[in-house]
Amino acid sequence: MHHHCTKAELYREIHQLCEGLNITRDGYPLDMIQFCQERPDIEVACPCFKTPGLKGISCLSTQGEPNVILLNGTLSWKENNFTCAHELIHITLHKGGPAKSFNCFEKAKPNQDAFLEWQANEGAAEILAPAHLLFPYIAEQYSQLTTWKDYGSFKAKLASIFSVTEAVITYRFESLKYEISQYLAGTPLDRVQFLSASRQRQAGISVRSLNDLEAELLHKETATFKKIHDRKLNLRSIDIHS
Template identity: 35%
Template sequence: MTKADLYTAVAACRAQYFSSPTHDLLSIQRACQTRLGLTVESGAPFKTPGLRGVAFINSNLICIDAKLSPERRRFYCAHEAYHFIFHANHFQRFNCFDEGHPTQNDYLEWQANEAAAETLIPYHLLLLQVQAGAPHIHNGRHFHAFLKESAQHYGVTLTMVRTRLNSLKYEIVQLLAGTAIDNIRLLSDTQQLREGIHVKSLNQIYTDAHVQYPLAQLGLTLSA
């Protein structure tokens, strides 16, 4: 499944399971319970270092680490939900960690991560924000303000926004070079490497508050 295929599938899932009739994003936990028939528990802290969420496929149960912030619980709940939606026939249990783990299937975890991120922060909406914000971002301080505004808007952490910008770095390059959003190619990091594409993310460019770089003038100069 390519990134484009995945995002198409997520758009259908977002509409079916996670959106209200007005297309607003529902409570992820409530949607899991009422629309997917899952039980979601987050009342106990996990003892295993780095373990953040567990999907028990046969029990229709999601467990989330109680130590997580509400924003991170939303993400991991969505992540585990997509294991049920996409991967129920692969394994009976999914253990999801902060970082890669030897017991995980990297490809399935990539799908669940990208699906959760696309559900919480749809790429076309974030690209529209980048497009609208570009004339006002001239340095690292402006970029950090953009991060904070985006995190508040989507109800996620700054780290989640940064991760999303990393994931969408090639799409952002195309956008700033003048490509219409509907014509942007969605390529995963693996696909980019296969095609010999090397670009920098906004996070790499605005490494600190002292960086002076007008975003509106970047265009294809974002290419490494």
């Protein structure tokens, strides 16, 4: 896969990858760890990493031996489920590049290729919680999201449905904010335009994400409670010295 692909091109690559791996909509939620363990061309192990922030390592096959995925044994299954999908992207889409191994951290390191890590994160998210399955849930629930707690409950529900962490759902809400806005406005899924954040900025597109709407509701509720609390503490209207 070429280094400077667009978001739409990445998604097409991911869909082709899923087809090649026989991942169908009937197979959701996906257990990527078991899936990779069952493949003869991949070896998976879960050692307890001592390096702070290290979540996964992938070693690409060079002479016919299996690819290797190492997952942090101290993390939860859902966290490792996403990391396994992330490392699978490196193994399958980045095998033609100069790198023969990838160390993936909680926060990207300066010496890492930020674009390849974006591809792996975005690709893993699309494998585990694909837009064509995620968007209908959002459209069905959207009108009922009237408080910030509703958003929190909805994220937890989606995380359970797709066997990912709520952080992955939050990431999807943010990275797909433009695409979600199109779908909620009535655009059919096959007509939705997928654009990266940089391409959106270049086109002058500014869209609030579901995370932004959640934050706005939380801010309003917090401000309301603060006003009520301040009124209760306002003693100037009472002569307490009488």
